[in-house]
C-alpha cells in the first residue's frame with residue numbers, strides 16, 4: 001500500500017492507495033476518526049456493488065453505521081436539490097460534529113458527499129472512497145467540492161479537505177473500459193505537468209492496456225503525489241493550482257460545444273493536444289514536446305484534435321470561469337514536466353486555438 005501525506009494548511013490527511021483496501025476500511029477510518037458514527041453517501045451504480053462490503057467493514061471495526069444515503073448516479077444529480085436531500089437525511093439520522101460522512105463512488109459522489117459534509121453543522125469530517133480512476137487520481141484529493149447551477153458546472157461549492165482518502169484499485173475492475181479510457185486523459189495531463197518519466201512509460205505501456213493491480217497502484221500513487229504537491233503549495237487556487245487546468249480551457253469548450261456527448265477526460269486530452277500544438281507554433285514549447293504529448297494521448301485511444309470550428313470553441317472558451325476581463329488564463333506546456341499559466345488576450349487565444357486545431 002502507498003501512503004501519501006497531504007499537508008494542506010486547513011487539514012493534513014493521508015491518501016492510501018492499494019489493492020483490497022475496502023475490506024480494511026473500518027480500521028483505516030477508525031484510526032483517523034476514532035469511534036464516531038458514520039453515514040455512507042453513494043449512488044445507484046456504485047452502492048449495490050460496494051456499499052454492503054464497506055458498511056460491514058466499518059461495523060466490524062466498531063464504528064456505528066447510521067445509514068446509507070443513495071442518490072441517482074450521474075452528473076444530472078449534482079444539483080442543489082440533491083444536496084438538500086442529503087443534508088436533510090444527515091439531520092434525520094442525527095449526525096453530530098463527531099461523526100463522519102463516507103463518500104463512496106466516483107467524482108460526482110465525492111462532490112456530493114464532500115459538499116454535504118462541508119455544510120452540515122458548518123462542517124463535519126468526510127472520508128473519500130473513490131471508485132473511479134478520475135476520482136482516484138484527481139477529484140478525491142485537494143478538497144474541491146461543488147454542485148452545478150443552470151448557468152454552468154461547479155458554480156456552487158467549497159474547499160473542504162477530507163480526513164482520509166482510501167483508493168482501492170480493485171474497484172477499478174468494475175469501471176467500464178470506455179469510462180476508464182476517458183479518465184486516462186487526466187492521468188496524461190498530470191504526467192505532462194510534472195512527470196516526464198511517467199509520460200514516456202504511459203506512451204510505451206498505455207494504462208488502457210495494463211490494468212494490473214501493481215501498475216494501477218503505482219500510477220494512481222504517482223498521480224496523487226503530483227496533485228498533492230500542487231494543492232499543498234496552493235490550496236485555494238491562487239496561482240500554482242491553476243496549472244491543474246492544463247487542457248481545460250479548450251477541453252471545457254469542446255465539452256460544452258458538443259453538448260457533453262464526449263467524456264470530460266477525452267475533451268481534456270484533445271484540449272491538451274490543441275494547446276500543445278498551438279504553443280509549439282508560437283514558439284512557447286518545442287515541436288518535439290507537442291509530439292511527445294500527442295503520442296501519449298493517441299496511445300490511449302483518446303482524441304488528439306477536434307473537428308469543431310475555432311469560432312464555436314472561442315464562444316465557450318471566452319466565457320470560461322478562468323476569464324479575467326478581456327483575457328483568459330491558459331496553461332501552456334513549456335516542456336514535458338514544466339507548464340506555466342499565461343494570461344492571454346482573446347485575440348491571442350483565438351490564434352492559439354487556430355494554430356493548434
Ligand code: GLY
Pocket residue numbers: 138139141142144241244245
Ligand atoms: N481538478 C483540479 C483541481 O482540483 O484543482
